[in-house]
Amino acid sequence: MASFIIEGGHRLKGDITPQGAKNEALQVLCAVLLTSEPVRIKNIPDIVDVNNQIQMLRDMGVEVTKHSPHDYTFCAARLDDQYLSSEAYTQRSQQLRGSVMMLGPLLARRGKAIVAKPGGDQIGRRRLDTHFQGMLTLGAHFTYDEAKHLYNVEAKQLKGAYMLLDEASVTGTANIIMAAVLAQGTTTIYNAACEPYVQQLCRMLCRMGACISGIGSNLLTIEGVSALHGTEHTILPDMIEVGSFIGMAAMVGDGVRIRQVAQEHLGIIPATFQRLGIRIEKDGDDLFIPRQEHYEIESFIDGSFMTISDAPWPGLTPDLLSVLLVVSTQAKGSVLIHQKMFESRLFFVDKLIDMGAQIILCDPHRAVVVGHDHQRQLHGGRMTSPDIRAGIALLIAAMSAAGTSRIDNIGQIDRGYENIEARLCALGAKITRVEAP
Numbered sequence: 001m002a003s004f005i006i007e008g009g010h011r012l013k014g015d016i017t018p019q020g021a022k023n024e025a026l027q028v029l030c031a032v033l034l035t036s037e038p039v040r041i042k043n044i045p046d047i048v049d050v051n052n053q054i055q056m057l058r059d060m061g062v063e064v065t066k067h068s069p070h071d072y073t074f075c076a077a078r079l080d081d082q083y084l085s086s087e088a089y090t091q092r093s094q095q096l097r098g099s100v101m102m103l104g105p106l107l108a109r110r111g112k113a114i115v116a117k118p119g120g121d122q123i124g125r126r127r128l129d130t131h132f133q134g135m136l137t138l139g140a141h142f143t144y145d146e147a148k149h150l151y152n153v154e155a156k157q158l159k160g161a162y163m164l165l166d167e168a169s170v171t172g173t174a175n176i177i178m179a180a181v182l183a184q185g186t187t188t189i190y191n192a193a194c195e196p197y198v199q200q201l202c203r204m205l206c207r208m209g210a211c212i213s214g215i216g217s218n219l220l221t222i223e224g225v226s227a228l229h230g231t232e233h234t235i236l237p238d239m240i241e242v243g244s245f246i247g248m249a250a251m252v253g254d255g256v257r258i259r260q261v262a263q264e265h266l267g268i269i270p271a272t273f274q275r276l277g278i279r280i281e282k283d284g285d286d287l288f289i290p291r292q293e294h295y296e297i298e299s300f301i302d303g304s305f306m307t308i309s310d311a312p313w314p315g316l317t318p319d320l321l322s323v324l325l326v327v328s329t330q331a332k333g334s335v336l337i338h339q340k341m342f343e344s345r346l347f348f349v350d351k352l353i354d355m356g357a358q359i360i361l362c363d364p365h366r367a368v369v370v371g372h373d374h375q376r377q378l379h380g381g382r383m384t385s386p387d388i389r390a391g392i393a394l395l396i397a398a399m400s401a402a403g404t405s406r407i408d409n410i411g412q413i414d415r416g417y418e419n420i421e422a423r424l425c426a427l428g429a430k431i432t433r434v435e436a437p
Contacts, residue, residue: 011291025045031204043235052095090148093115137163193218204231239317248399272324335368337367345387356377
C-alpha cells in the first residue's frame, strides 16, 4: 500500500491544467457499448477508476485503440457473450462502481444484462433502486439470484415511458438515458439530474444519432431510434479538480493559475469559494488565485451564520465539501458545513482536529469550522485516506501544516487524481510517494 510523505509549509506557484472529468469519463465510456461503430474519446483522465473501466471494456470484447494516455478509440462491434455471463465479469463488476452504468447500454443493445449486487455502502441501496426503477418502467424484468447475489435483467424490446425519478441521481439518470435512446417510442424523464456530465453524455449521444431534448434541464425527452453510429467526443475539465486546486491555492498558494477550466461549466463552485473570502480572478478561460494573506468568511445578507451545503446541480457538488472544510480552517470567521447527500463524508475531520484544526462535528452530516485566520498553523501527522475526496482534503491540510505528514492508503487519491504528487511538486510542493515494504 503506497503512502505520501509531505513536507509542509512550501508555497505553490505557477500554472496547472486540470485533467479530464472522471465522472464524465465513466459515463461516456459505457456509452460506447451502444454502437458497433468506432467512438473516439479524448481528454480521458489517466486514473485508476477510469483505467479499470477501460480494461473491463476490453474484457467484454470491445476493441480498444490507445492513441495516447488520454486519447482512445473504442469499437464494440462484437461483445463476448460468454464473458458477460461469467463469474469473472460479475466479480469485476462488484469492484467497479461505474460498472452499474453498463446496465442501460447492455440492456438496450443485447436485451439482457447481469448486475452484481454492490458490496459495502458506497452506493447504497436507494441509489441503485433509481437505476432499477427506470429500467422497470422501460419494460425490463428483474430476477434476483440469492446464491450469487446477482440481478438478471431482460427486455425483448424496451419501450418509452414517462417517469418521475425518486431522486436526481446522476448515474441513475445517465443509465436510463442510455437505455432509452434505443427504446421504442418516447421516454420522458422528470427530476433528471442535469450536471454537466449528464449534459455532455446527452450531446455525445445526439452526435451518435440519438434524439434528446431538454438537455441542461431536469426534464428530458428522448425519442428512441433504431441504431446509433460512431462519433468523436472530448471530455470536459474535471470541475472537482478545479475546485481542489482553488482550495490548495488559497491555503498555500503564492499565485496559482488554473488553465482551461471551462468556466461556463463550473456552476457556483467559484462563488462558493468566494463566500469564504477567497479572491479569484478570471482571465479568459483561466482562473488565477493570488496569494491569500487573509480570507474572511462572509455572512448572509441578513447577518446570519454562513452555511455551505451540497445540493443537486446547479447546487454545489458534494465532492467539494471536504476541500471547502479544510480551506475554512485557515479562514477568518466560522462556517457550518452541511453534507446532506452522504453520511460518512465528514468522518475524516477527526484527523484534522488531531492536526490542530478547530472543528465541531455536530452529527454525521454537519460540522462547524472555526477558522484560525493563519494565526495558528496546523501541524503534521500521520493519517489514512478514507476516500477520494477526503484524501485530497488531507493532502491540502498536510501541505499547509508545519512539519512532515504521512498519508497512507493513497490508492484512494489515485482513483480520482492523475499523477497528483508530480503535478503539485512542479508548483513547489514537497511530496514523496513511498511503497509499503
